[in-house]
Amino acid sequence: MLTDTPRPVGTIRPAVPTDLPMVAELCAAHAAFERAEPVSADLAARLEATLFTANPRAWCFVADHEGELVGYVTCSLEFSTWQATDYLHLDCLFVTEAHREEGWGRRLLDAVTRTAEERDVTQVQWQTPDWNTDAIRFYSRAGAQASAKIRFSLPVQ
Template sequence: MINGSKLDLSQTAILRPATPDDVPVLFQLIQALAEYEKLSHEVSGNPDHLKQHLFGSPSYIEAILAELKGKAVGFALFFYNYSTFLTQPGIYLEDLFVLPEYRRQGIGKALITHLAELAVSRGCGRLEWSVLDWNQPAINFYQKIGATILPDWRICRVTGPSLTALGNP
């Protein structure tokens, strides 16, 4: 399922790359993810920026939609990173989300398996992502599919006024 072709998960679920027409529903899924993670107050972006970053020049991100009976029920949004130790690119999964009523149907596993296939086909050395420490169902799922949770690493982030101050000395 590279370059726009579709991949059947079963008789009814489809994985496919997002198109410009999908941006509104993709943004709705992002908002649903933020609500699930109790972070709705953090959503400050908008569909126009999302579209620009997905399909502009340059594009910064890619997204895969999961559809069930014609309805978008989940997504994976990702981009390249780089490992200096491996001296190889990798794929960083920014978000993986399936609407709660569609979970436990193999959709999340199909999305992450698809990303692993992309990583292998693109010569990447790793697929990685973060998970909230309170999200035990996600942690259990990730461990079940073979992921290692790295206890010694912490995410560092500079945003908003701190980023502006750091970037404009």
């Protein structure tokens, strides 16, 4: 686990259904930051159907700073054909601008690595935009190794 950054006041905890409106707001801020399309208006309800079932498809952790959610991370179990094993895909990691450089990102990443360990998964994979030099520096300091790829998205319908 990554522990060399001072711990901010607050906690990293699994999201609960009542967090979802704020998580959706954080997702909207994250999408805007990454210059992506806006999130759907029903995102909170759609996340609830994914995160809070008997067998969730994904997990979400939030950075709770004295009752205010200042960040989130989501991850899901995926399969690598080349390695013939499962891995944890970190889909989103976001901390609000006012709370960056306080150690929240490191603690959110720790929550993902703990989730991987709990599921006997030995690797976490993710991507970040190539222009996001702060994220690239953060992930590199955390010991992550980059691989050059271009991400494609193919709309269906």
